Amino acid sequence: MILQALHGYYQRLLERGEPGLSPFGYSPEKISYAILLAPDGRLVDVSSIRDHSGKKPVPRLLNVPQPEKRTVGIKPNFLWDKTSYVLGVSATSKRADKEHEAFKALHLQILAGTDDPALKALLAFLSIWNPERFKAPPFNEEMRDANLVFRLDGEAMYLHERPAAQLARARLLAGAGNEGSATGECLVTGEHLPLARLHPPIKGVNGAQSSGASIVSFNLESFGSYGKSQGENAPISEQAAFAYTTVLNHLLRRGEHNRQRIQVGDATVVFWAEAADADEAATAESLLGDMLNAPPDDSQEAGRVREALEKASKGRPLRDIDPKLHDETRMYVLGLAPNASRISIRFWQTGTLGDLAQRLAQHEADMRIEPVPWKTAPAARRLVLATVPNREGAMPKMDDAFNNLAGELMRAILSGGLYPQSLLANTLMRIRSDGNLSGMRAALCKGILARQRRLGINTNDEEVPVSLDKQSLNPAYRLGRLFAVLENVQRSALGNQVNATIRDRYYGAASATPASVFPMLLRNTQNHLGKLRKDKVGWAVTLERDIREIVEGLGERFPRSLRIEDQGRFAIGYYHQSQARFNKGDDANDSTPETDVADQGALA
Amino acid sequence: MAFGIKLYVWGDRACFTRPEMKVERVSYDVITPSAARGILDAIHWKPAIRWHVNRIHVLKPIRFESIRRNEVGGKLSAASVAKAMSAGSTAGLPNYVDEDRQQRAATILRDVAYVIEAHFELTAKAGPDDSVGKHLDIFNRRARKGQCFQMPCLGVREFPGHFKLLEEGEALPSSHGSLKGSRDLGWMLHDIDFEYGATPRFFRATMNDGVIDVPAWSSEEVKA
Numbered sequence: 001m002i003l004q005a006l007h008g009y010y011q012r013l014l015e016r017g018e019p020g021l022s023p024f025g026y027s028p029e030k031i032s033y034a035i036l037l038a039p040d041g042r043l044v045d046v047s048s049i050r051d052h053s054g055k056k057p058v059p060r061l062l063n064v065p066q067p068e069k070r071t072v073g074i075k076p077n078f079l080w081d082k083t084s085y086v087l088g089v090s091a092t093s094k095r096a097d098k099e100h101e102a103f104k105a106l107h108l109q110i111l112a113g114t115d116d117p118a119l120k121a122l123l124a125f126l127s128i129w130n131p132e133r134f135k136a137p138p139f140n141e142e143m144r145d146a147n148l149v150f151r152l153d154g155e156a157m158y159l160h161e162r163p164a165a166q167l168a169r170a171r172l173l174a175g176a177g178n179e180g181s182a183t184g185e186c187l188v189t190g191e192h193l194p195l196a197r198l199h200p201p202i203k204g205v206n207g208a209q210s211s212g213a214s215i216v217s218f219n220l221e222s223f224g225s226y227g228k229s230q231g232e233n234a235p236i237s238e239q240a241a242f243a244y245t246t247v248l249n250h251l252l253r254r255g256e257h258n259r260q261r262i263q264v265g266d267a268t269v270v271f272w273a274e275a276a277d278a279d280e281a282a283t284a285e286s287l288l289g290d291m292l293n294a295p296p297d298d299s300q301e302a303g304r305v306r307e308a309l310e311k312a313s314k315g316r317p318l319r320d321i322d323p324k325l326h327d328e329t330r331m332y333v334l335g336l337a338p339n340a341s342r343i344s345i346r347f348w349q350t351g352t353l354g355d356l357a358q359r360l361a362q363h364e365a366d367m368r369i370e371p372v373p374w375k376t377a378p379a380a381r382r383l384v385l386a387t388v389p390n391r392e393g394a395m396p397k398m399d400d401a402f403n404n405l406a407g408e409l410m411r412a413i414l415s416g417g418l419y420p421q422s423l424l425a426n427t428l429m430r431i432r433s434d435g436n437l438s439g440m441r442a443a444l445c446k447g448i449l450a451r452q453r454r455l456g457i458n459t460n461d462e463e464v465p466v467s468l469d470k471q472s473l474n475p476a477y478r479l480g481r482l483f484a485v486l487e488n489v490q491r492s493a494l495g496n497q498v499n500a501t502i503r504d505r506y507y508g509a510a511s512a513t514p515a516s517v518f519p520m521l522l523r524n525t526q527n528h529l530g531k532l533r534k535d536k537v538g539w540a541v542t543l544e545r546d547i548r549e550i551v552e553g554l555g556e557r558f559p560r561s562l563r564i565e566d567q568g569r570f571a572i573g574y575y576h577q578s579q580a581r582f583n584k585g586d587d588a589n590d591s592t593p594e595t596d597v598a599d600q601g602a603l604a
Numbered sequence: 605m606a607f608g609i610k611l612y613v614w615g616d617r618a619c620f621t622r623p624e625m626k627v628e629r630v631s632y633d634v635i636t637p638s639a640a641r642g643i644l645d646a647i648h649w650k651p652a653i654r655w656h657v658n659r660i661h662v663l664k665p666i667r668f669e670s671i672r673r674n675e676v677g678g679k680l681s682a683a684s685v686a687k688a689m690s691a692g693s694t695a696g697l698p699n700y701v702d703e704d705r706q707q708r709a710a711t712i713l714r715d716v717a718y719v720i721e722a723h724f725e726l727t728a729k730a731g732p733d734d735s736v737g738k739h740l741d742i743f744n745r746r747a748r749k750g751q752c753f754q755m756p757c758l759g760v761r762e763f764p765g766h767f768k769l770l771e772e773g774e775a776l777p778s779s780h781g782s783l784k785g786s787r788d789l790g791w792m793l794h795d796i797d798f799e800y801g802a803t804p805r806f807f808r809a810t811m812n813d814g815v816i817d818v819p820a821w822s823s824e825e826v827k828a
Contacts, residue, residue, distance in 0.1 A: 001633070001789070001790045002625075002630070003624060004790050004791075184803075185791075185804075185805075185806055185827045187623065187624055187791050187806065188791070190791055190806070190808065190827065192827075215624075215625065215628070216624045216625065216627075217627060218627060219627075220677040220678065220706060221677070221678055221679055222675070222676055222677055222678055222679045222706070223626065223627045225626070226796065226802035227802070228802070233623060233626065234622075234623040234624035234625075234626065235623070235804065236624060337709070339628060339707065339708070339709055340706070340707065342627055342628050343628065344628030344670075344708075344709035344711075345625060345628065345630045345670075345709075345711050346670060346709075346711070347668065347670070347711070348630075348668075348711070403672075404670060404671075404672065407670055408669070408670065411668065411669075411670075415667070415668075417667060
């Protein structure tokens, strides 16, 4: 279905005349110079067609006949190539003479008997060209190994754009098709056509080879079946193979104007809409893009995302935001990840815009925790960042994320299914080893538990509270709260200059094996309270009352150990209680909101 | 079809690999007819009969998950085995797994359940002792007891498939609500034509309220 959908998208874009999308047999390549020819084959000039608007001139992308897949063999391209092939001069290639011979031979063969004056001029040029001439102007050293195209002097069209050239190109393709490739039933279109043996490379997936990688490839012998080789294993027509790779390369292109591509962990995500016209598609795509990767600030986009999620969660149509948004617009989301010169599909989700918005709203609701640690919905990218080590003084790095986690998390968000099993364990492990319980991490714990409950798993547990719930009798939650209060007592008694607080030292043990830690912590707290009573009696009484109130709700004895889900609740309780003291206002005058807030700032 | 059977199959994981993404495996959304035939073959098969899958009922929502596994990149060539046999020595023959690792990703199905409706026909290899009734009885008896020649699997060997015979007249387990409506599943592998150079044959699969009608092997809709 993935290839079919991409093929369909290609057809729509082609009909719509999308700029930068090549028709069958052509591909956009970086071209630097055009050689101007006189009708008799004399060289008139060499003009630079690079883009000079920036600091450095950069090659322009031109739609030229698709390049050959080159590895070690000498394979000239049709009507364009680098200087070693076109002119026989190169700074790097040691066999430029052979390459030029091949270029010449190919064109003499294909263009023999042509009537087109421009193509005739090229033939004449090739027969009289001598690489020695490269040393004199109009050539210069900068041109070595750049890509060249041809143009007949006085005409606007490049040689490869001329109808006669396209005809010759079609003949060339048909000839190549007859030689080796078999025909068969195309898996994408269902028609009987010549099959692609090798598929064009896909460029732009982060972490994959820069020369491109393949979704459909059989690069080792154990990948084939039934004695079939290469493309015969997966019968896809030349034309369909071209279509899906071209449109995928188009979606994956880098640049700030491409809003259809985002990076989540190691997965490169592209998405597109199937809408009546280009405007509607673009609006839908930009909304989905913002929802998947919400800007963490108060910008206009962030506001739009908030509004869209609110509408979706209330079941209101998105049209209220923008008349160009339709709930029924079909959306496709594809997550790709590199793997050894191949590209694997991390996830693939289709659905209507309304459905996806609703699922994203559901995700936001599941993750919601108070006080809210973010300004806009928790995008997958930021959630993934919360699961990587937070080293002191360094920004969390996306590279540290577990490979599969990002993809699985995205799948869960887009499909409305369970969050990945490993996410809770991984988050708790990170909290313990970093000692940093940020709002984002608490929200992750809460979201995982809330979604499990909503989907009918672990229903015997009580609901996961969004904000501080003093009535909750869940022992893990209460212990989390108790731990936060004990930390607060220590902080109030000893100030903020403690080298290692009880959180730094005991958080892990307290959340996993409460019975072994809490009695000792409670004993020490009496010392802290004793000190506090001398300075601030009222505050000491308040804290003591808090402790009593929490302990009263606990059972006879502390649990020996907590299950992983309960450790999640512990984290939520801790977050709620420790944040609550900031909200009390006057009561909290002794404890300044310092480190915690700074930590969240880095993550939220 | 008086001699049709219904088999309920289920499992925790399944991978019905798409041919175009069989290196970094991606599963079809549902079981393919050839995988369903494989399950039936595992319970009872003889050269005298040939199974035909008529209909597939999808019972559980379609859910995906991705995993990575270590596999090998090469395979032993038949020629080098033949050489080793004639030379009477295995020198140079072994393939060391740890020197030929390939990590491959797979996007697989989670928690699947299907009902396979199928029948079989006698082939040219059927002798005078073979009759439809005899083979049907053998199949039913074996399936009822849970007997099989090898553990049936859901697409790949690592994912075993459990099965239970649905008796005639027994009600079908109900499909999950999310499967309501019509869904185009694209071109799907029907089976491999082993008599003509192992040619794959495809059909356009559509699912209506969780039910996929599989066209007959010889029908127009199945293309090679």
